[in-house]
Amino acid sequence: xxxxxxxxxxxxxxxxxxxxxxxxxxxxxxxxxxxxxxxxxxxxxxxxxxxxxxxxxxxxxxxxxxxxxxxxxxxxxxxxxxxxxxxxxxxxxxxxxxxxxxxxxxxxxxxxxxxxxxxxxxxxxxxxxxxxxxxxxxxxxxxxxxxxxxxxxxxxxxxxxxxxxxxxxxxxxxxxxxxxxxxxxxxxxxxxxxxxxxxxxxxxxxxxxxxxxxxxxxxxxxxxxxxxxxxxxxxxxxxxxxxxxxxxxxxx
Amino acid sequence: xxxxxxxxxxxxxxxxxxxxxxxxxxxxxxxxxxxxxxxxxxxxxxxxxxxxxxxxxxxxxxxxxxxxxxxxxxxxxxxxxxxxxxxxxxxxxxxxxxxxxxxxxxxxxxxxxxxxxxxxxxxxxxxxxxxxxxxxxxxxxxxxxxxxxxxxxxxxxxxxxxxxxxxxxxxxxxxxxxxxxxxxxxxxxxxxxxxxxxxxxxxxxxxxxxxxxxxxxxxxxxxxxxxxxxxxxxxxxxxxxxxxxxxxxxxx
Amino acid sequence: xxxxxxxxxxxxxxxxxxxxxxxxxxxxxxxxxxxxxxxxxxxxxxxxxxxxxxxxxxxxxxxxxxxxxxxxxxxxxxxxxxxxxxxxxxxxxxxxxxxxxxxxxxxxxxxxxxxxxxxxxxxxxxxxxxxxxxxxxxxxxxxxxxxxxxxxxxxxxxxxxxxxxxxxxxxxxxxxxxxxxxxxxxxxxxxxxxxxxxxxxxxxxxxxxxxxxxxxxxxxxxxxxxxxxxxxxxxxxxxxxxxxxxxxxxxx
Numbered sequence: 110x111x112x113x114x115x116x117x118x119x120x121x122x123x124x125x126x127x128x129x130x131x132x133x134x135x136x137x138x139x140x141x142x143x144x145x146x147x148x149x150x151x152x153x154x155x156x157x158x159x160x161x162x163x164x165x166x167x168x169x170x171x172x173x174x175x176x177x178x179x180x181x182x183x184x185x186x187x188x189x190x191x192x193x194x195x196x197x198x199x200x201x202x203x204x205x206x207x208x209x210x211x212x213x214x215x216x217x218x219x220x221x222x223x224x225x226x227x228x229x230x231x232x233x234x235x236x237x238x239x240x241x242x243x244x245x246x247x248x249x250x251x252x253x254x255x256x257x258x259x260x261x262x263x264x265x266x267x268x269x270x271x272x273x274x275x276x277x278x279x280x281x282x283x284x285x286x287x288x289x290x291x292x293x294x295x296x297x298x299x300x301x302x303x304x305x306x307x308x309x310x311x312x313x314x315x316x317x318x319x320x321x322x323x324x325x326x327x328x329x330x331x332x333x334x335x336x337x338x339x340x341x342x343x344x345x346x347x348x349x350x351x352x353x354x355x356x357x358x359x360x361x
Numbered sequence: 362x363x364x365x366x367x368x369x370x371x372x373x374x375x376x377x378x379x380x381x382x383x384x385x386x387x388x389x390x391x392x393x394x395x396x397x398x399x400x401x402x403x404x405x406x407x408x409x410x411x412x413x414x415x416x417x418x419x420x421x422x423x424x425x426x427x428x429x430x431x432x433x434x435x436x437x438x439x440x441x442x443x444x445x446x447x448x449x450x451x452x453x454x455x456x457x458x459x460x461x462x463x464x465x466x467x468x469x470x471x472x473x474x475x476x477x478x479x480x481x482x483x484x485x486x487x488x489x490x491x492x493x494x495x496x497x498x499x500x501x502x503x504x505x506x507x508x509x510x511x512x513x514x515x516x517x518x519x520x521x522x523x524x525x526x527x528x529x530x531x532x533x534x535x536x537x538x539x540x541x542x543x544x545x546x547x548x549x550x551x552x553x554x555x556x557x558x559x560x561x562x563x564x565x566x567x568x569x570x571x572x573x574x575x576x577x578x579x580x581x582x583x584x585x586x587x588x589x590x591x592x593x594x595x596x597x598x599x600x601x602x603x604x605x606x607x608x609x610x611x612x613x
Numbered sequence: 614x615x616x617x618x619x620x621x622x623x624x625x626x627x628x629x630x631x632x633x634x635x636x637x638x639x640x641x642x643x644x645x646x647x648x649x650x651x652x653x654x655x656x657x658x659x660x661x662x663x664x665x666x667x668x669x670x671x672x673x674x675x676x677x678x679x680x681x682x683x684x685x686x687x688x689x690x691x692x693x694x695x696x697x698x699x700x701x702x703x704x705x706x707x708x709x710x711x712x713x714x715x716x717x718x719x720x721x722x723x724x725x726x727x728x729x730x731x732x733x734x735x736x737x738x739x740x741x742x743x744x745x746x747x748x749x750x751x752x753x754x755x756x757x758x759x760x761x762x763x764x765x766x767x768x769x770x771x772x773x774x775x776x777x778x779x780x781x782x783x784x785x786x787x788x789x790x791x792x793x794x795x796x797x798x799x800x801x802x803x804x805x806x807x808x809x810x811x812x813x814x815x816x817x818x819x820x821x822x823x824x825x826x827x828x829x830x831x832x833x834x835x836x837x838x839x840x841x842x843x844x845x846x847x848x849x850x851x852x853x854x855x856x857x858x859x860x861x862x863x864x865x
Contacts, residue, residue, distance in 0.1 A: 122493075151388055217557070246568065246572065247561075247564050247568045247569055247572055248564070249526065249568075250564075250567075250568045251568055252568055252571040252572045252575055253575060253576075254573060256574045258572065258575035258578070259574075259575070259578055262516075263515060263516065263579075264516070264575050265516065265541050266516040266517070266540070266541020266542060267481065267482075267483075267484065267516075267541075267576065268480070268483065268485060268486040268542055268543055268544040269538075269541050269544055270543060270576060271463075271484040271485040271544060272485065272544050272545070273577075274572055274576060275463060275484055275485065275561060275569065275573070275576075276485070276557060276560065276561070287539065334575075334578060337575065338575055341571040341574075341575065344567070344571070345565070345567060345571060347567050348565060348567055348568070349368040350564075350565035350567070350568065351565065351568070354565075
């Protein structure tokens with residue numbers, strides 16, 4: 110496989126046994142298109158059984174991690190194809206959740222929506238001091254996804270999770286670390302992520318895989334929580350409030 | 362309904378779609394009487410299906426949130442009526458737990474006993490710098506209630522929860538935020554709570570309700586944990602140590 | 614019982630109703646031998662029904678808490694007797710988990726491996742500013758034990774738990790407190806632990822025991838998580854990577 114051919118919206122680079130995947134739509138703050146979801150899913154599936162890749166680094170480009178779903182792409186695809194194609198996004202989250210090798214994220218700038226919730230499935234998250242996290246689902250008339258509604262209240266307490274999921278506030282990097290979403294705040298998150306990934310890639314693959322699997326023992330619960338969210342999410346998408354929010358967003 | 366008529370120990374105020382409920386026994390640090398539990402339960406039940414109220418703010422008065430159970434009232438009522446009437450307190454917690462609209466708490470001064478544990482069922486908790494949190498059940502010969510024994514070790518770790526529930530220490534506001542019980546420490550928690558409540562009240566009611574429900578997915582587990590606590594709580598009430606602690610408290 | 618006779622590798626001291634147990638191999642940074650595991654298990658079992666002991670303090674000696682498993686002892690015993698004798702270590706964790714009285718830990722210097730994971734079963738953990746926590750299982754080609762893979766992601770978030778369990782980093786005391794493994798950082802953790810233990814020992818035994826039991830409601834889940842870890846742990850022990858790591862460690 111030449112994974113660099115999968116999509117121009119994704120850059121990949123292999124160094125040793127570490128694969129770095131960069132979201133490559135810097136002019137759109139790396140917001141995710143369906144093409145990107147499918148490309149990311151395909152890459153993770155391809156390397157699942159590839160012994161040459163032991164650790165994955167996820168990064169943005171152009172100073173941001175990801176602004177989340179590309180709403181223009183989302184609306185046009187779902188209007189044309191229905192929610193069947195909309196399932197490309199949850200399929201990526203499902204694949205990331207079940208992926209057996211360590212995933213290390215490097216976050217600069219904005220990590221919004223699914224650009225923030227996917228971090229809940231990363232094993233290490235390094236963020237720059239100016240990184241900003243945001244899950245503004247209610248602002249769009251929507252509910253959380255990726256089991257964020259299950260995970261966040263449990264790791265940080267309901268009172269803190271309310272700031273993320275109900276208010277949709279911007280959470281600075283230091284607070285995101287205190288809330289347990291970020292491993293560490295540092296000057297150069299990509300360099301740090303790649304250094305730690307390289308370190309993990311040289312350890313016993315079985316020890317690392319077993320550790321990750323044991324730490325993921327609630328995956329089945331998270332899958333169910335995500336399924337429940339998706340039922341409500343689809344309902345919310347049909348509301349006037351969500352339609353108005355999307356329309357207003359696209360007219361900006 | 363004119364909810365302001367329910368009890369003189371509770372003040373209510375409606376602004377837009379936000380109902381502010383103030384515990385109104387400032388000379389008793391707003392400690393809860395059975396009358397207050399029943400009034401609070403009644404208000405929450407009344408507004409559950411009232412579309413004019415979208416968000417609730419809970420606040421104390423006179424510089425404190427609540428000193429918890431009014432022990433004098435508790436002892437006199439339970440001695441006269443048995444634990445059946447004692448169930449007014451857990452009934453309030455049950456109603457708060459199942460309440461479908463966002464609840465925002467504003468905490469100044471003391472939040473003690475059930476005045477602290479009820480915060481675990483609030484969606485946002487704003488506290489002043491001088492707010493003090495305390496769950497001194499063991500000091501009274503009692504065990505925790507409101508599923509605090511289940512929630513606290515999970516969100517803050519067992520070692521930190523021991524300081525709350527075994528030692529019954531005073532927890533300052535900054536620490537309570539780090540422990541995940543407080544959303545944010547601020548200068549004027551009531552103004553902040555009302556501002557955030559107003560903000561939430563203008564969002565899509567379905568998106569907000571679905572988000573809250575998804576975030577409350579462990580309610581059934583919490584109900585069972587609370588039931589188990591109440592069995593032990595009733596047993597503890599019968600011990601000499603609890604009787605002596607209550608007597609000593611009342612003689613202060 | 615004269616528990617001071619159980620093993621020269623364990624010192625015990627009774628003050629009031631508080632039993633202080635000191636790991637006594639200061640020249641080996643109090644790393645645990647099978648003799649120590651068995652002695653600790655025996656002591657906990659003996660005092661489980663001894664009303665004269667109400668609270669236990671665990672402490673190291675010589676400036677460290679414990680460097681974890683004594684690998685030399687572990688290798689020689691397991692090579693001679695197989696994993697049957699290897700079960701002395703998990704048996705100690707099982708006993709500590711099910712122990713009904715409060716356990717307060719005082720940590721100075723290193724708390725490594727099982728010297729760190731056993732803290733997850735202590736009710737209060739006081740640490741000196743220079744205490745260092747470390748769970749470097751992957752460095753030895755192993756996976757976590759004592760249900761650390763279950764507990765850590767839940768209390769501190771997966772991103773923070775990755776630093777403990779995948780990277781095996783040294784975690785300073787302040788961070789361990791923020792992560793929920795330490796109750797409080799203080800100048801003299803042993804004095805603090807004994808003071809708090811004395812305080813707890815004077816409270817209603819039933820209230821304290823009920824509170825601890827209610828806070829331990831997930832013990833059955835932790836037992837299963839530990840069992841699953843032990844299957845993987847035994848597999849990892851057989852790998853070339855683990856054998857090489859042990860060999861390299863013993864040749865240092």
